[in-house]
Each structure stands twice: as C-alpha cells, then as structure tokens.
Amino acid sequence: MAELQEELKEKIIEQLSLEDVEVSEIGNDDPLFGDGLGLDSIDALELIVLLEKDYGIKLKDPKEGKAIFESINVMADYISKNRTK
Amino acid sequence: MSNCYINGIASISAQPTTDPDTFLDEVIHHKESIFRSHDPNYKEFIKPAAMRRMSKSVKMGVTTATMALNNSGIEMPDAIITGTGMGCKQDSEKFLENILHNDEQFLTPTLFIQSTHNTVGGQVALGLGCKAYNVTYVQGAASFEVSIKDAQLMLSESPEKNILVGGIDEVAKNSTLLHKLDGQIKEDDIDVIKLLDSKTSGTVTSEGAIFMVLGAEKTDKTLAKIIDVETRSSATPNEIKTDIEKFVARQGLSIQDIDAVILGNNGDVEHDHYYKSLQSSIFSNTEQLCYKHLTGDYPVASSFGFWLGTRIFDTNKVPSVLKVNDISAKGYNTILLYNQYLGKNHSIALLQRC
Numbered sequence: 398m399a400e401l402q403e404e405l406k407e408k409i410i411e412q413l414s415l416e417d418v419e420v421s422e423i424g425n426d427d428p429l430f431g432d433g434l435g436l437d438s439i440d441a442l443e444l445i446v447l448l449e450k451d452y453g454i455k456l457k458d459p460k461e462g463k464a465i466f467e468s469i470n471v472m473a474d475y476i477s478k479n480r481t482k
Numbered sequence: 483m484s485n486c487y488i489n490g491i492a493s494i495s496a497q498p499t500t501d502p503d504t505f506l507d508e509v510i511h512h513k514e515s516i517f518r519s520h521d522p523n524y525k526e527f528i529k530p531a532a533m534r535r536m537s538k539s540v541k542m543g544v545t546t547a548t549m550a551l552n553n554s555g556i557e558m559p560d561a562i563i564t565g566t567g568m569g570c571k572q573d574s575e576k577f578l579e580n581i582l583h584n585d586e587q588f589l590t591p592t593l594f595i596q597s598t599h600n601t602v603g604g605q606v607a608l609g610l611g612c613k614a615y616n617v618t619y620v621q622g623a624a625s626f627e628v629s630i631k632d633a634q635l636m637l638s639e640s641p642e643k644n645i646l647v648g649g650i651d652e653v654a655k656n657s658t659l660l661h662k663l664d665g666q667i668k669e670d671d672i673d674v675i676k677l678l679d680s681k682t683s684g685t686v687t688s689e690g691a692i693f694m695v696l697g698a699e700k701t702d703k704t705l706a707k708i709i710d711v712e713t714r715s716s717a718t719p720n721e722i723k724t725d726i727e728k729f730v731a732r733q734g735l736s737i738q739d740i741d742a743v744i745l746g747n748n749g750d751v752e753h754d755h756y757y758k759s760l761q762s763s764i765f766s767n768t769e770q771l772c773y774k775h776l777t778g779d780y781p782v783a784s785s786f787g788f789w790l791g792t793r794i795f796d797t798n799k800v801p802s803v804l805k806v807n808d809i810s811a812k813g814y815n816t817i818l819l820y821n822q823y824l825g826k827n828h829s830i831a832l833l834q835r836c
Binding site: 415435443 | 530531534535584587588589590591592595
C-alpha cells in the first residue's frame with residue numbers, strides 16, 4: 398500500500414503540473430481538494446482519466462470521484478480493491 | 483474615426499523589454515534560428531495555482547496584460563481583443579501527441595481547453611473577472627493590426643471605453659520545426675544580430691507578447707496616439723509604395739513629415755525587397771529602423787514596432803542597434819510602421835507623439 402501511495406503522489410504531481418509540490422509535502426490523509434492540496438474541478442476530471450488509464454478503473458458516475466479522491470489513503474484503498482491493471 | 487490613444491503598453495520578447503527603466507540598453511545576441519523569449523519572473527504576476535496549467539503564450543499574455551493595465555491605471559477593461567497567428571501551439575501539440583500515444587483514449591481536459599487560439603484572451607478575462615466583449619483575431623502576420631482596427635471601431639461607437647488589445651505567439655517544438663522544413667525558417671543557425679545582412683531565404687523565429695490599453699481619451703498616462711492602421715492581404719512592392727503615400731496623405735501629411743519608419747525586414751532574401759524598395763525610394767531621406775534581428779519574426783512580431791514607437795516617444799532616443807541608415811531625425815513626433823510576411827498580410831500604421 399505504501400508503494401501505491403507514493404506512486405499516486407508522484408503521478409498527481411506530474412499529471413496536474415504541481416511543480417512547486419514535493420511528494421513529501423502530501424500527507425496520506427490530507428484532503429486533495431479544498432483546503433488541502435487545493436485541487437479543483439478540472440483536476441477531478443484529470444484524476445478520473447488517470448484512474449482509467451493507469452489502473453483500468455472506469456468511473457461510471459463522475460460524482461463517485463468526490464468520495465474516492467478525498468485523500469491519498471482513500472484513493473489508494475479504492476485502487477487496490479478495484480484495479481484491473 | 484475616434485481618437486485612439488495608447489495609455490499603457492507592455493512587452494515580453496526575446497530581448498529584455500519588461501524593465502521600464504531600460505530601452506534595449508543591452509541586447510541578447512541569439513545564435514539560433516529558433517529562440518525563446520527573455521522571461522520575467524512570472525510568479526510576480528500570476529498566482530502559482532493558476533500558473534501551473536499555463537503554457538508559455540498564456541504566461542506571456544497574462545503578464546503583459548497585467549503590466550499594461552498597471553501602466554494605464556485601468557483596473558477593469560471594457561473589452562479584451564487579442565491577435566495571434568498560431569494560438570496556443572504548445573498545448574495543441576501535447577493534446578495531439580496524447581491522441582496518438584493513447585490511441586484516441588484517455589484524453590485529459592486541460593490541454594483541450596487550452597489549445598485554442600482564444601485561450602489567452604479567455605485567461606486574461608478569467609484572471610480579471612472581466613465578462614465584457616472578448617474576441618480573438620487570427621489573420622496571419624496582420625493579426626495584431628486587425629485587433630487594433632476592431633478596437634478603433636469600438637472606440638468610435640463608445641469613446642468612453644478602455645480596451646485591452648494584445649498580440650501573442652509562442653514557439654512550439656513540432657509546429658515551429660515544420661516551418662523550418664517548408665523553408666520559412668533558415669536551415670542553418672546564424673548570428674541573429676546579423677540577420678538583416680543575410681543572403682539566404684527564410685528568417686529566424688521566436689515568440690512574444692504585447693498588450694496595450696487603448697482609449698479615446700488622452701490621459702496623463704498616454705504614450706502615443708495611433709493615427710490609423712491599414713491592412714492588405716497581398717500586394718506588389720509598387721502597390722505598397724502607393725498605399726503608403728495615399729495612407730499618409732489621408733492623414734493630411736506627406737512622407738517628409740515622417741520622422742522615422744519602423745520596418746519589418748526579417749533577412750529573407752525572397753521577400754525583404756518589399757522593404758528595400760521603400761528604403762531606397764520614398765524613405766531614402768527618412769531615419770529607418772528595424773527590429774527582427776533582435777526579436778525574430780513570428781505572426782505578431784509587428785506588435786513590437788508599436789512598443790518601439792511608444793518607447794522612442796517616451797525616451798526621445800533611438801537605440802543604435804535599431805538603426806539601418808545614417809539619417810537621424812531631429813525629433814520624433816511621427817513614426818510610420820510597415821510590415822509584411824511572405825509578401826502577404828501587409829500592415830501600415832502611423833503613430834504620433836502626444
């Protein structure tokens with residue numbers, strides 16, 4: 398799980414062009430949206446594409462993302478249970 | 483036609499042009515046929531959260547728009563009009579690469595949203611919260627001048643408005659190289675400062691942005707007056723000569739009233755005869771200035787001529803690196819600009835000191 402969490406942080410930084418953010422600065426329980434990492438609705442769409450492309454998880458309802466993208470911990474847990482690649 | 487004053491202007495180019503206290507005192511000698519802009523610290527003008535998605539043209543555009551507004555003392559423009567020849571090429575290329583690499587699957591929204599020609603106008607408006615008229619003109623090398631023309635028309639109808647007008651183009655890896663393959667850009671790298679003496683076809687290219695705040699009212703910030711702007715799709719050198727004479731006469735002036743002419747020579751032996759024909763005839767007794775050996779050529783490079791004109795009026799001096807003949811004007815009150823690219827998209831403009 399720890400490996401997946403680190404991998405997710407690296408992917409998020411790269412995919413969302415968070416140039417000034419280091420992997421070590423993202424806590425596993427930090428909120429990704431709002432007061433935490435400060436991601437917005439466009440980032441949510443980017444993360445939905447990331448889930449499908451890298452882990453084979455296709456969200457049927459984009460609203461599901463709100464819960465799945467709560468934090469790195471929640472995201473990693475969801476991916477480990479649902480990934481197809 | 484209503485008066486059209488430049489009440490603020492800012493430039494990012496391949497030279498250091500963002501410091502208002504200097505005027506090409508030191509220039510960068512580029513050595514390649516494709517070179518990048520000399521960038522300010524964009525973090526001083528754009529919040530990091532907003533900047534992370536911005537390509538080069540958006541950063542240059544938003545920054546120069548901010549600087550021009552600051553110079554003019556205007557916080558919220560009544561219209562935003564932009565001109566670009568190629569738009570946001572960098573994000574367009576990345577989006578197309580993603581389509582190819584991912585077999586048309588997994589396309590992300592950011593690159594798509596920002597791969598259009600009007601991205602800069604949109605981002606400037608978003609940053610300001612400006613919901614006013616917002617239009618982008620894509621007219622090749624005359625894109626910037628066509629944008630000014632639209633602003634002039636708007637000021638004629640609504641002289642109380644303050645209009646933000648900009649020109650932006652960026653270098654992108656693949657599409658810029660295509661222009662090298664089709665001969666628009668010189669095959670070999672050259673010492674760009676010697677561009678105007680080139681004996682080969684093609685030019686050198688770079689990127690940049692200029693934004694101006696235009697208004698019908700003269701203010702204490704006014705830098706120059708745009709007397710008129712004219713564009714023409716295609717013409718012979720003789721037709722251009724006649725056009726310029728008629729254009730100047732329409733303003734109640736003669737060629738002798740022009741203190742300096744700013745020309746778009748770009749070192750392309752196939753097309754510089756448009757300029758040389760003027761230099762050796764109607765402007766043979768006029769101070770002649772060129773700038774593309776500093777900035778390179780790109781669709782809105784002619785906007786740099788407007789920046790030069792305002793800086794000459796402001797400082798009352800002409801950097802020697804711009805001069806291409808031995809004539810020096812006694813003073814600088816009226817400056818004519820002429821530009822073309824590949825014998826098309828001709829533009830003529832007249833600036834006057836205020």
